Amino acid sequence: MPTVVHPALIAAVPLLVGALLVVVRTSLADLRHAYREVEAVIRSVLRLPPAPGLVYAIRCPRCSQWVKPRRFDLRRMSCRACITTLGRGQGGGLCL
Known part of the structure; x- marks a missing residue:
């Protein structure tokens, strides 16, 4: 016997997954920026040269x-x- 999936569920699941990915991505980006700011402060205090790399x-x-x-x-x-x-x-x- 085939399983029947409600049409609203078919539309809602991809939207919920997309929203979850956006939330996770923004929180990871904020953590990455916070880490880089802390690294810049530590390098400044220790009088080290700036970290090599690109500005993102x-x-x-x-x-x-x-x-x-x-x-x-x-x-x-x-x-x-x-x-x-x-x-x-x-x-x-x-x-x-």
Whole structure:
């Protein structure tokens, strides 16, 4: 006798698995960034050179979000999201 699976369950299971993967991935990314910050502090205290490697993310000083280097403007020292929301020059007079 064949097993009948409810159609809502067929749609819900992949969504739940995807949500779980997103949560696990963000928590792992936060741990990786925290580890790199601690490593940078220890290297600074011990007067060692910076860790070799590539820069994978930069923390925006305005919104404190980790962004990819290509989405960060070094001249304005902010991410693209902050530039588009704050740099419009409307009302507040703030121009990045």
